[in-house]
């Protein structure tokens with residue numbers, strides 16, 4: 001007889017359709033209540049949904065009832081068999097156990113770190129191996145799973161090819177040079193310097209020149225020493241490259257993608273989403289999701305952004321001029337105060353963007369875009385790619401990159417060259433946006449950040 005998931009049991013509407021109303025299940029205890037009348041109620045969960053299932057143990061049915069009930073603790077793993085009844089008071093299905101077994105006890109319950117009381121997020125980060133046992137983190141894990149699934153679905157439906165790009169690389173795609181080194185016993189295993197990849201883009205670009213539309217969802221690694229609430233040292237990125245696409249095409253595709261993820265998560269992960277939003281925000285307000293679904297974006301040139309910032313009194317103390325980076329402080333001001341909307345900034349100066357971006361005819365800016373969301377900041381970065389060999393070589397020199405390493409990349413422009421564009425979306429950042437989680441370290445089961453690679 002197969003085991004039923006708790007989600008399935010809770011969702012059974014017409015119990016008479018099951019010939020023998022007998023179900024088997026397993027899970028972990030969340031709470032228990034022993035009544036003096038020889039009945040014990042336990043709530044259990046198996047990670048398939050937010051709500052717990054109540055199991056009713058009756059001393060008349062359960063062997064060794066009196067011994068078992070005192071071994072029940074939050075965290076115990078159990079299996080049970082029994083029949084289902086609908087509790088008409090709260091309209092929940094409940095399992096009346098006929099057989100019951102404890103699989104894994106909690107040794108020393110007083111020391112078990114995940115008791116049913118409140119735990120701070122900071123504390124939970126120190127026990128990542130156990131934090132998925134909380135309602136909050138199991139909900140976050142399900143939302144994350146769904147978001148990655150919806151992204152695959154979005155691209156697969158459009159017949160994009162998934163390309164698994166390498167994690168070990170010799171190239172610095174973004175030109176940051178804050179990459180993690182790879183060595184084996186202090187030696188160069190690959191005969192030259194290798195690093196953990198900061199992006200799979202250059203490999204995707206090689207594939208787009210024969211496969212037309214490609215994408216990847218992969219972990220990427222950045223050794224920035226930024227201890228902020230929106231940076232991880234290891235994070236996951238969706239990247240895509242599309243042949244013949246221009247800037248406006250990737251802007252439209254990005255907007256569709258974000259809208260699609262938000263809509264699907266809202267529809268299919270509603271309970272988990274509300275639970276997490278309420279945990280962080282103490283309300284069930286979903287405006288931030290509807291705003292994006294209803295396409296409220298401001299599209300604006302970098303130069304115009306600079307003019308806006310220059311005219312703001314609060315920024316008078318800074319030397320704002322064309323060519324500066326749009327810092328988190330400016331992003332916050334623009335999305336939360338000035339426009340009160342998501343913004344898409346276009347045509348950044350070439351000096352602050354990577355070598356591969358296509359230079360505009362003004363020879364100063366690149367055909368690029370960043371999507372900035374309120375409370376999160378940059379969620380997507382993308383551009384048209386430079387396909388003119390001469391200009392590309394000049395950019396590589398201008399950025400002081402080792403041209404020998406980029407030889408294969410330049411070669412793509414020699415053989416069957418094609419205009420193409422692409423972008424990257426930070427998976428953890430979109431999870432933050434949709435759930436209102438305020439620290440990126442809580443969007444992934446085992447976060448890596450400066451001074452922490454535990455678990």
Ligand code: 4AD
Pocket residue numbers: 173174198199200201222224230231232233235237239240378379380381382383422423424425426427428429
């Ligand atoms: O803007 P980035 O650096 O772009 C690239 O890597 C390009 N190669 C993408 C492409 O065009 N194929 O990073 C893309 C996104 C950012 O917009 C942000 O959402 C996220 O990745 N991101 C981070 N997320 C978490 N922690 C970090 N340290 C991040 N750095 C960037």
Ligand code: MG
Pocket residue numbers: 370378380381
């Ligand atoms: Mg960027």
